[in-house]
Amino acid sequence: MLSLRDLNRATLARQHLLHRHKGDPADVVGRLAGLQAQEPRPPYLGVWARLEGFSRDDLHAALHARTMVRATLYRGTLHMVTAADFAAFRPLMQPMLAAAARRFDELDFEAVVAAADRLLAEGPHTFNELRPRLQREFPDAYDRALGYAVRMLTPLVMVPTEDRWSFPRDSAFALPGLDLDPRPSLEGLVERYLAAFGPATAADVQAWSGLSGLKPVLDGMRDRLEIVADEAGRELFDLPDAPRPGGDEPAPVRFLPDFDTLVLGHADRRRILADEHRGAVVTKNLRVRATYLVDGFVAGTWQIKRTAKKATLLLTPFTPVALDELEEEGMALLAFAEPDAPARTLEVVGP
Template identity: 45%
Template structure:
């Protein structure tokens, strides 16, 4: 057992997230390596892939969605994730206990589901979706024909928790817009969910993408409990943090020197790097965590990394043919940092709005 400094933990995590250096890994392999990408907003994963891959083009992900190689589905923490078709079938059954708990405890919807035959509801929802994808409103209305005394929104919410519902294109296809419509994963992907997915593999893959990490970190990422029972069966290395917390890790995972340079990187809204640990000090100071998680309506801004840590937010504003990237530092930035932010920011603008003219990068004082 050894001790890892905060910077050593930071660099190890960045290495596994491919944020120390971009990689030419195929896009679907990256999505699989990250065990999915947070995607409750439709387009942040495009930026998340751009910041990790050497030559990512948005059409690659758009095509993969249309061709059903990847899908958007409720998974970890009960939030929408972009995953490969294979991982949708692997992860969705493992997350079911979280969704079952939500059906019992959700303050908005659970009161409308009391004494409801959920098996019958699931069958009715599957039947309603048999012929075509439906919006949540359409699905709720269809189910309310059978349960007219129940709130349609609650019935649709229950269906999403009981069945593996994917959000189908054109939603989240680059350059397109569309209402959120649902279909069952089995129908959309033409395959069944895994009958006995191994939670050990989920834990190992989490460490490969987000480690070294504690059991609490793993549980926060997944939204599940009692995962110590899983990690205790694995062959893992154990480390301690400088404040005495236990971290687990794969024996052969990369752990770069803490002084390894970390370039400026722009992260999209809701990137899992900022959400996938109980203790987020590896990437955020406590002051910056409060600022990020204190945003109104739970809408996280895009953030940027300087020397491996979140140091502020960014937004792109479009007006007719022009576009402006506004960078808002949350801490002092040196002239060298500002130059790096401007250079990388110009690349980000070119990715998002290649045809815009003029384009400008502004750093707020």
């Protein structure tokens, strides 16, 4: 039987949040099967939290070399993944993404996708450029519906620039220029999930991926998975050789960015985020605030306030906290996120 702390430590070990990984950004992004990337900066901060000696330039170079891509994937949201994982997993997402697009059932999806492919073959386009060109071909369609359908139905990658976090606010999209796996494996996706988030239930895998009906897939893998139980007696699936260091393993303070994959990786998030704090982290408009971990669990949220004179890390704790516990890691975060700030400081703005 695994306690809540056992599950916490097992997941943190796999997320490289007990000990930072020694390697390159592709190691971390690949081991996690991707990082959510709704905005340009968060995946950089997510890698920084997990990788020893991380240099922004290394991830920037990988994005420009297309060994790493930012694209629509799990749950129909933007993720940063290795190019190999995009090729392997994007086909598995197609039914879920197509179902999302079908809410605009008045569209001729085949014709819209063909038109988008033709326009994108000319070169990268932002959606602000693409939508009006599509609407000239489909004048009766809602322009936002056209853009959404293309985003869901056409495999696309965002085009990196020389911006600090590699992408401007209005990024251009392009055809991926790589072959998608013709025989994608749901079992392979499940194994990669368990390696990064396990032990877990089928509901957890579904919450992370956006796919449904995965219980039969996991049941069919019982002969090569290990079955364990949590305190409530629920059946959890795991890889036999995956780390489970135990609930008494020390866990350092870690700062996680907005939309971090760890906070979104399970249907039951209590191994990381207590139910009573969930509403303070996941807002009604589905924004996921940046958080910090104390003893392995989300203990508050944070944001950076930047002026010409200084960068301030504003901390909103869920329970009273000693600032010196957070200072070393918090100042390191500020140095990475705001390297050109003349001064940096921490400030508690909550209880």
